[in-house]
Amino acid sequence: MRARDAERVRRLAIAGRWACALGAGALVAATWTYIWTQPIHALVAPLGFPSLDHAASWQFVLVRTVACASSAAGAAALLALAGCFRSMATGNAFASTARALPRFAAAVLAAALVSAATPPVSSLVLSIGTPPGQGRLVISLGSSHAFALLAALAFYALARLLREAARIERENAEII
Numbered sequence: 001m002r003a004r005d006a007e008r009v010r011r012l013a014i015a016g017r018w019a020c021a022l023g024a025g026a027l028v029a030a031t032w033t034y035i036w037t038q039p040i041h042a043l044v045a046p047l048g049f050p051s052l053d054h055a056a057s058w059q060f061v062l063v064r065t066v067a068c069a070s071s072a073a074g075a076a077a078l079l080a081l082a083g084c085f086r087s088m089a090t091g092n093a094f095a096s097t098a099r100a101l102p103r104f105a106a107a108v109l110a111a112a113l114v115s116a117a118t119p120p121v122s123s124l125v126l127s128i129g130t131p132p133g134q135g136r137l138v139i140s141l142g143s144s145h146a147f148a149l150l151a152a153l154a155f156y157a158l159a160r161l162l163r164e165a166a167r168i169e170r171e172n173a174e175i176i
Helices: 003-037 040-047 057-089 095-125 142-176
Strands: none
Touching: 003 057, 040 057, 040 095, 057 095, 095 142
């Protein structure tokens, strides 16, 4: 690769790294601000509780904290992607990115699982102390969860492909 091209790739990788880091911060700030400023009734309406008169303040705090966990997992995925960009900026795209990409895939998988676990955990927390027969267990799986799981698997497959490409590149360098 020519020096000018390598410098351009390095600059783009640095820009991608900063965009991911800033996106992670913005995701956490926006989501947490929304969750902690909304009335609790608006946040738990999809869970279907007819009344929240039974709930204690600690339950509301725990439900809000559980809701924030999803954005924290998403931010972790963005920070792992920033690590991939950092690896690309070093100039050894195959080997270093192949090591960083599985962390991103794992973070995307964790974000999908945390997002899918949020409604059941929240409904169980709010069911504590409800009158008999009024507790809820809400399980909600949608296409966004399936897409995130497929994306995590695709990134893991890409990481395996890059790892193999790095191995082949290393062997070719030894031959020459």
